[in-house]
Amino acid sequence: MKLEFTLNGRATDWEGAPVTRLAAALRDDLGLTGTKIGCDAGDCGACTVLLDGRQVCSCLVAMGQVEGRSVETVEGLSAADDSLSALQQSFLDHGAAQCGICTPGMLMAAQELVRRNGKPSRAEVEEALGGVLCRCTGYGKIVDAVMDVVAPAPATAPPAGEAIGSRIVRVDGPPKVTGRDVFGADGIPKDALWIRVVRSPHARAQFDLGDLEPLRRRLTAVLTAADVPFNGYGIYPDIKDQPVLADGLVRYRGEAVVALVGARAEVLAIGDDEVPITWRLEPPLFGVDAAMAEDAPLVQADRPGNLLLKGGVKRGDAAAAFEECAAVAEGTFETAFVEHAYIEPEAGWARRVGDRIEIHATTQTPYMDRDEIANLMRLKPEAVRIVPTACGGGFGGKLDLSVQPLLAIAAWTLGRPVAMVYTRPESMAASTKRHPARVSARFGCDAEGKLLSCDVTALFDTGAYASWGPTVANRVPVHAMGPYAIPNVRTWGEAFFTNGPPAGAFRGFGVPQAAIAHEAMMDELAGRLGIDRLEFRHRNALRAGDTTATGQTLAHSAGLAECLDALRPHWRKAHEEIAAFNEAGGPHRRGIGIGCMWYGIGNTSMSNPSRMRLGLSPGGTLTLYSGALDIGQGSNTIMVQIAADAVGLPAAQVDLVTGDTDLTADAGKTSASRQTFVSGKAAEKAGQDLRQQILRLANAGPEAILSLDGATLSVRDGGEVRTIDLATAGPLMGEGTFDPPTTPLDSDGQGVPYATYAFAAQLAKVEVDIELGTVKVLRIVAAHDVGRAINPTLVEGQIHGGVAQGLGLALMEEYLPGRTENLHDYLIPTVGDVPAIECLLIEDREPLGPSGAKGIGEPALVPTAPAILGAVHHATGVRAHRVPLLPHRLREAIVAQQRSKA
Numbered sequence: 001m002k003l004e005f006t007l008n009g010r011a012t013d014w015e016g017a018p019v020t021r022l023a024a025a026l027r028d029d030l031g032l033t034g035t036k037i038g039c040d041a042g043d044c045g046a047c048t049v050l051l052d053g054r055q056v057c058s059c060l061v062a063m064g065q066v067e068g069r070s071v072e073t074v075e076g077l078s079a080a081d082d083s084l085s086a087l088q089q090s091f092l093d094h095g096a097a098q099c100g101i102c103t104p105g106m107l108m109a110a111q112e113l114v115r116r117n118g119k120p121s122r123a124e125v126e127e128a129l130g131g132v133l134c135r136c137t138g139y140g141k142i143v144d145a146v147m148d149v150v151a152p153a154p155a156t157a158p159p160a161g162e163a164i165g166s167r168i169v170r171v172d173g174p175p176k177v178t179g180r181d182v183f184g185a186d187g188i189p190k191d192a193l194w195i196r197v198v199r200s201p202h203a204r205a206q207f208d209l210g211d212l213e214p215l216r217r218r219l220t221a222v223l224t225a226a227d228v229p230f231n232g233y234g235i236y237p238d239i240k241d242q243p244v245l246a247d248g249l250v251r252y253r254g255e256a257v258v259a260l261v262g263a264r265a266e267v268l269a270i271g272d273d274e275v276p277i278t279w280r281l282e283p284p285l286f287g288v289d290a291a292m293a294e295d296a297p298l299v300q301a302d303r304p305g306n307l308l309l310k311g312g313v314k315r316g317d318a319a320a321a322f323e324e325c326a327a328v329a330e331g332t333f334e335t336a337f338v339e340h341a342y343i344e345p346e347a348g349w350a351r352r353v354g355d356r357i358e359i360h361a362t363t364q365t366p367y368m369d370r371d372e373i374a375n376l377m378r379l380k381p382e383a384v385r386i387v388p389t390a391c392g393g394g395f396g397g398k399l400d401l402s403v404q405p406l407l408a409i410a411a412w413t414l415g416r417p418v419a420m421v422y423t424r425p426e427s428m429a430a431s432t433k434r435h436p437a438r439v440s441a442r443f444g445c446d447a448e449g450k451l452l453s454c455d456v457t458a459l460f461d462t463g464a465y466a467s468w469g470p471t472v473a474n475r476v477p478v479h480a481m482g483p484y485a486i487p488n489v490r491t492w493g494e495a496f497f498t499n500g501p502p503a504g505a506f507r508g509f510g511v512p513q514a515a516i517a518h519e520a521m522m523d524e525l526a527g528r529l530g531i532d533r534l535e536f537r538h539r540n541a542l543r544a545g546d547t548t549a550t551g552q553t554l555a556h557s558a559g560l561a562e563c564l565d566a567l568r569p570h571w572r573k574a575h576e577e578i579a580a581f582n583e584a585g586g587p588h589r590r591g592i593g594i595g596c597m598w599y600g601i602g603n604t605s606m607s608n609p610s611r612m613r614l615g616l617s618p619g620g621t622l623t624l625y626s627g628a629l630d631i632g633q634g635s636n637t638i639m640v641q642i643a644a645d646a647v648g649l650p651a652a653q654v655d656l657v658t659g660d661t662d663l664t665a666d667a668g669k670t671s672a673s674r675q676t677f678v679s680g681k682a683a684e685k686a687g688q689d690l691r692q693q694i695l696r697l698a699n700a701g702p703e704a705i706l707s708l709d710g711a712t713l714s715v716r717d718g719g720e721v722r723t724i725d726l727a728t729a730g731p732l733m734g735e736g737t738f739d740p741p742t743t744p745l746d747s748d749g750q751g752v753p754y755a756t757y758a759f760a761a762q763l764a765k766v767e768v769d770i771e772l773g774t775v776k777v778l779r780i781v782a783a784h785d786v787g788r789a790i791n792p793t794l795v796e797g798q799i800h801g802g803v804a805q806g807l808g809l810a811l812m813e814e815y816l817p818g819r820t821e822n823l824h825d826y827l828i829p830t831v832g833d834v835p836a837i838e839c840l841l842i843e844d845r846e847p848l849g850p851s852g853a854k855g856i857g858e859p860a861l862v863p864t865a866p867a868i869l870g871a872v873h874h875a876t877g878v879r880a881h882r883v884p885l886l887p888h889r890l891r892e893a894i895v896a897q898q899r900s901k902a
């Protein structure tokens with residue numbers, strides 16, 4: 001069918017099947033990849049465009065419906081001279097785009113609104129954006145950007161030496177608001193072959209492959225386990241337990257079995273039932289109880305008892321100290337598998353370039369990908385080049401390999417570019433999850449409320465493969481006593497293999513699960529002694545000079561007490577408000593809760609260095625070569641701010657090269673909230689190194705002021721100005737490396753697991769419908785000790801996004817294999833679910849960090865669920881022991897409580 005329509009104001013012809021989805025036609029036929037596809041099912045809104053001026057999900061519109069109509073996409077928002085529209089500029093100025101994958105859809109939904117209402121109310125904005133999901137921002141800055149569109153905040157361009165602490169806009173922001181950012185599915189060469197993976201519908205089964213020759217004749221290739229040079233990968237050098245393609249045995253639903261390679265339409269047309277696989281089902285093991293049972297079959301043959309790892313921390317004598325306690329609280333708390341639900345499904349492409357393989361894919365960790373692919377392919381690491389695309393959200397889920405191995409194998413073998421894009425259900429079935437946990441906690445204190453003892457055991461379901469399970473099992477015992485000074489501690493963690501999806505890294509590495517338990521215990525103890533919950537925590541807060549349960553003395557920067565001080569007025573005011581509300585009676589009850597946390601920045605007791613380079617070319621281009629991947633959190637901007645101030649030139653003069661393993665040094669993975677602290681320090685050192693070289697060339701003192709104008713570098717030292725002609729001086733390159741000082745933990749968990757810790761306290765105010773069991777979070781106040789806020793807008797953005805994910809953890813999100821593998825059955829917070837969030841930034845400087853900075857990515861999430869659950873208890877008297885606290889669970893508990901009182 002041939003049809004004509006108007007696209008961004010221009011008459012456009014298109015030819016194809018009328019059932020073709022508008023999103024596909026825009027992206028694949030018309031080259032407008034600004035429109036994103038997050039689900040292809042009408043659930044996420046990433047594909048939102050305007051059709052005759054009204055927002056629609058373009059994945060649900062057939063091209064046959066477009067004839068004669070007007071379509072507007074994000075590419076049409078900018079003016080002809082490429083200048084940004086007021087709406088785009090407002091998104092940029094407000095920090096409304098983090099990873100940017102939802103941004104085009106958000107912009108188009110907002111565009112419809114602001115075109116008819118230039119000064120919309122908050123409620124109108126929330127209604128307009130209600131169909132577009134964002135997993136990064138918590139929506140607050142997006143809503144602000146739309147409300148302020150007529151008067152965007154002026155962009156700031158700080159002078160030399162003043163970048164740190166300023167709210168400069170993202171250095172990588174413009175492509176995010178114009179739709180030009182290239183995500184994993186956006187840059188695929190036209191001639192690329194396509195891979196579709198056939199996955200196991202069973203959680204545990206043996207299988208035989210039948211005759212694949214008929215399929216091989218239809219397609220370019222059919223790959224099986226036999227085609228993988230070394231068929232095992234995993235995060236740890238000594239645990240390569242996950243096959244790229246299963247070899248006769250599957251251990252979880254969604255495991256890859258066969259890869260079909262050919263023309264895109266051909267591989268997508270082949271049904272799973274056309275691939276000859278004979279299954280022999282075995283009863284799956286679900287949950288840690290099944291895994292621990294004496295007669296449990298083994299998920300991994302070489303793992304007796306299905307145990308992945310165990311370990312703990314021991315200090316003092318916890319058992320004896322409980323005897324001395326005036327109050328003891330205990331409880332067991334369970335959490336579910338939680339899905340990352342980044343809006344960008346895994347995607348990328350690869351090609352063979354001579355004797356090297358080049359992979360362009362969405363990732364959080366280019367160098368780990370490089371080394372892992374080299375291992376799988378039996379190549380040298382130098383033969384692998386990873387070119388990260390823009391990453392449409394990761395949250396830990398893109399630390400594990402996804403599309404990369406099969407892309408590499410197919411492109412290497414076939415000598416042609418090969419692409420792969422996960423569908424949403426495939427992304428959800430195949431990828432890692434947050435570890436389900438069962439945390440049993442016992443805490444005791446004296447009559448004055450001073451904590452004396454704690455005993456915590458955390459059991460984790462690590463699913464079918466190890467992934468980051470050891471990291472979780474190691475990190476949790478160190479954090480399980482919470483951010484409190486407790487002289488007697490016993491904590492213990494164990495992780496078990498099951499036939500659930502592999503549980504991996506997810507924003508917090510198990511600490512959010514543990515925090516639900518230790519914060520409930522703080523509330524219980526405070527309640528028993530009649531001490532205010534905030535004051536109880538303040539009394540016990542770890543402070544500088546205190547010694548932790550691992551025997552580490554916190555020399556500096558332990559700002560929990562300051563966070564609580566900042567929260568106190570909000571806490572008191574909220575109490576007054578809810579007392580007045582609850583006095584009125586009725587089915588709605590309000591409550592407030594508080595959650596505290598601490599979080600060790602970087603790897604646990606392991607080296608995790610970062611290396612950065614800052615170069616000045618003969619032409620006068622100042623370039624930061626950063627291997628630290630920005631997955632939306634803003635590290636590109638943070639690194640530029642730090643490096644600029646360190647060298648002494650304006651941030652606006654710094655160009656950025658990021659991620660490509662051929663062009664940048666290894667800055668480690670984007671995880672463990674480490675990039676600002678670790679890579680930021682490396683960037684600072686690189687800037688200082690370059691500055692020293694410049695000062696030496698100019699024979700100038702340390703206070704000299706630099707200015708760069710083309711190839712001329714001026715150095716003002718006192719009253720004297722010296723100029724350096726860079727064209728003759730040659731290229732200069734500063735380099736910096738930082739590896740946080742830690743020590744291994746001994747068998748009692750004693751040592752220095754982290755060089756520094758972030759601290760936080762959050763307050764949640766909720767309203768519970770007693771009759772329905774629903775919880776509405778009304779407000780969050782988040783006080784975070786970040787050491788130093790390098791860019792307050794980005795820090796706030798991290799807090800907002802972390803709070804939204806914490807809200808989902810507390811109240812909404814539960815991944816059930818085979819049942820919630822899409823974004824209409826698996827619910828994540830929408831703009832209507834996330835309340836107003838007030839951020840209070842505490843800057844207790846960490847001397848090791850760049851300008852005193854620590855980290856914020858994971859700390860933002862950890863205290864939210866405890867605060868919300870504490871507020872629900874305050875409102876209803878129900879203590880949640882199973883999370884998420886879905887309405888039916890809360891209603892059941894309320895009814896049980898009412899019965900027991902009757």
Ligand code: FES
Pocket residue numbers: 036037038039040041042043044045046047048057058059060
């Ligand atoms: S891609 Fe269309 S709604 Fe998700």
Ligand code: FES
Pocket residue numbers: 096097098099100101102103133134135136137343392393632
């Ligand atoms: S910025 Fe919205 S999904 Fe990442």
